[in-house]
Amino acid sequence: MLETIAYAAAILAVVVGTLFSIVGIIGLVRLPDVYTRLHAAGKVSTFGVALLAVAAVLAVPYAWSRGLLLIVLVLLAGPVVSHVIGSVAYRTGVPMRGAVRDDLAGRISPASRDAVRAMHEQEQV
Amino acid sequence: MLAYARLVLICLLLFLALTENVELSNIVLGALIGILVAVILKPAPESLSIRRLPVALFNLARYTAWLAVDIIRNGIRVARIVLDPKLPIRPGILAIKSDMKTELGIALNAHAITVTPGEQVVEIGEDGTLYTHCLDVVASAAGAEAAQRTRRRLMEGIFE
Structure with a gap:
């Protein structure tokens, strides 16, 4: 009985996780610039990967502690990565398309912006 | 000392979660790795009460x-x-x-x-x-x- 419930929950998690992954990929294609696309990509990692790991934990009797650890690490590391990508994009001057509001405009110190830009140019050479 | 003990405990729990094996030899190995990590990292002593x-x-x-x-x-x-x-x-x-x-x-x-x-x-x-x-x-x-x-x-x- 309990096994059946766990299995049904696992199937539900797989379906929902896959649906959110598909929506995330659609967003990645449809959204206009790097910042908005990061939101869509981040959704694949939080919902897609985490829910698939939940399904694995529920459906497979062993390796559940590793699965839980994977969920925690994905949820901890994913936001850090997208923060870094967004931060570097802003510092290298990637424009926001259709921005309604920008509280950060003119607040990046020129020194740090130039440092990131110099690094960027060096990589391109 | 408390900060060291906490770090060792966290490392041990992580190790056990990763290896999924709670035999005594594995626990000892995890504790040793935890102690090694604590010695390398040297966590700063901070006030934390166990009661909280x-x-x-x-x-x-x-x-x-x-x-x-x-x-x-x-x-x-x-x-x-x-x-x-x-x-x-x-x-x-x-x-x-x-x-x-x-x-x-x-x-x-x-x-x-x-x-x-x-x-x-x-x-x-x-x-x-x-x-x-x-x-x-x-x-x-x-x-x-x-x-x-x-x-x-x-x-x-x-x-x-």
């Missing part, structure tokens, strides 16, 4: 539950925006004041904002202001203050 641990853990669980609800709610909101044929986004960067005192608090606060779909911290100011890029900046600005107050209240329960 249950309260802190309870508050951590409450915070996690609130975060999960927030993630799901915002996930559905973002999914609706993405699937809408008109793509009704109003992107922009919003300054959210973080009143956390410690660096760890600011980092956790930024993480909590970034992990919810549709909002993402792009830059952290010197004074701990979180410059957050939002998919729908108008809606986020309307709810930002209340959400930040809830986050802060829940996080203070963990640290203090």
Whole structure:
């Protein structure tokens, strides 16, 4: 009985996780610039990967502690990565398309912006 | 000493979770690795009382539950925006004041904002202001203050 419930929950998690992954990929294609696309990509990692790991934990009797650890690490590391990508994009001057509001405009110190830009140019050479 | 013991314990638990083997030899091996890590890292001594641990853990669980609800709610909101044929986004960067005192608090606060779909911290100011890029900046600005107050209240329960 309990096994059946766990299995049904696992199937539900797989379906929902896959649906959110598909929506995330659609967003990645449809959204206009790097910042908005990061939101869509981040959704694949939080919902897609985490829910698939939940399904694995529920459906497979062993390796559940590793699965839980994977969920925690994905949820901890994913936001850090997208923060870094967004931060570097802003510092290298990637424009926001259709921005309604920008509280950060003119607040990046020129020194740090130039440092990131110099690094960027060096990589391109 | 307490900081060392805590680090060793965390390493041991992580090791046991990874190896999934609770034989005595494995526990000893995990403890040895934990001690090695603690000796290398030299954690700074800090005041933490064991008596506060249950309260802190309870508050951590409450915070996690609130975060999960927030993630799901915002996930559905973002999914609706993405699937809408008109793509009704109003992107922009919003300054959210973080009143956390410690660096760890600011980092956790930024993480909590970034992990919810549709909002993402792009830059952290010197004074701990979180410059957050939002998919729908108008809606986020309307709810930002209340959400930040809830986050802060829940996080203070963990640290203090």
